[in-house]
Amino acid sequence: MSNTTNHPFRKKWGQNFLADGNLLDKIVRTINPKNTDSILEIGPGEGALTERIYPKVKEMAAIEIDPMLIEHLKNRDSLKGLQIVHGDVLLQEIETIPINNPVRVIGNIPYNITSPIIFWLIEQLDFWDDAFIMMQKEVAERLSAKVGTKAYGRFTVVVGAYLNMEYCFTIPPDVFIPKPKVDSAIIRFTKKEIPIVPDEKYVRFNKLVATAFSQRRKMLRNTLKAWNFAESVKERIDFTRRPESLTIEEFALLIDLHSQ
Numbered sequence: 123m124s125n126t127t128n129h130p131f132r133k134k135w136g137q138n139f140l141a142d143g144n145l146l147d148k149i150v151r152t153i154n155p156k157n158t159d160s161i162l163e164i165g166p167g168e169g170a171l172t173e174r175i176y177p178k179v180k181e182m183a184a185i186e187i188d189p190m191l192i193e194h195l196k197n198r199d200s201l202k203g204l205q206i207v208h209g210d211v212l213l214q215e216i217e218t219i220p221i222n223n224p225v226r227v228i229g230n231i232p233y234n235i236t237s238p239i240i241f242w243l244i245e246q247l248d249f250w251d252d253a254f255i256m257m258q259k260e261v262a263e264r265l266s267a268k269v270g271t272k273a274y275g276r277f278t279v280v281v282g283a284y285l286n287m288e289y290c291f292t293i294p295p296d297v298f299i300p301k302p303k304v305d306s307a308i309i310r311f312t313k314k315e316i317p318i319v320p321d322e323k324y325v326r327f328n329k330l331v332a333t334a335f336s337q338r339r340k341m342l343r344n345t346l347k348a349w350n351f352a353e354s355v356k357e358r359i360d361f362t363r364r365p366e367s368l369t370i371e372e373f374a375l376l377i378d379l380h381s382q
């Protein structure tokens with residue numbers, strides 16, 4: 123297995139390229155692209171996944187940050203007509219990408235920006251239908267963690283208030299060039315029909331949950347002191363509890379009662 127362009131791998135951009143045909147085919151089967159789909163790919167790299175998906179769909183755009191890879195993608199005959207956007211995905215709005223929305227999002231993304239990309243998705247719920255995101259297995263486990271466990275935290279709660287998550291499969295390091303040190307996983311995100319927290323309370327909810335988990339061994343009465351919750355709220359939710367014991371619905375109740 124070798125990369126086709128011989129460009130240097132840029133660690134700062136999380137470049138680990140998929141280089142196993144069988145695995146790529148398995149990802150395509152999992153995504154199940156249809157000829158009515160508008161697909162947005164994050165970080166196409168050399169286009170290993172792109173070239174398998176693009177011929178099967180109505181239209182497709184790909185956002186890539188590395189100028190050398192942009193040149194490579196533009197020169198590939200099999201990708202003629204692909205909408206190639208050069209830039210940082212986190213600074214893009216799906217609405218302005220030149221394909222129809224809602225899109226289906228796919229991406230073997232740089233792992234160091236996994237959470238910003240998931241929050242980027244949450245901030246643009248109207249413009250996508252589902253998202254297949256590859257990430258470090260440990261991060262996937264944090265996302266799907268059960269209340270009361272060590273892995274349950276801010277990420278689990280905030281993401282879980284808006285998105286459903288389906289663990290598709292685990293990917294070992296040896297299908298990438300260069301090999302990462304960790305196992306990976308593909309997760310399919312869909313949107314909750316009714317978000318547990320209304321959109322307009324997202325920012326405050328995020329802040330509340332982050333504050334509660336900033337010192338996860340401490341009780342809510344200490345970490346949330348500055349929020350000045352009324353005594354009536356504390357009668358409904360015991361403030362001697364620690365954050366990892368609260369369900370997503372209980373955090374949602376807290377932000378609801380605080381706003382009243």
Ligand code: SAM
Pocket residue numbers: 135136137138139140141164165166167168169170171185186187188191209210211212229230231232233235
């Ligand atoms: N999809 C390719 C594959 O599977 O072989 C490449 C995956 S590699 C893990 C991540 C890709 O995302 C790289 O091509 C990298 O240059 C690109 N990338 C990194 N940061 C980015 C950003 N902020 N916005 C868009 N693309 C980015």
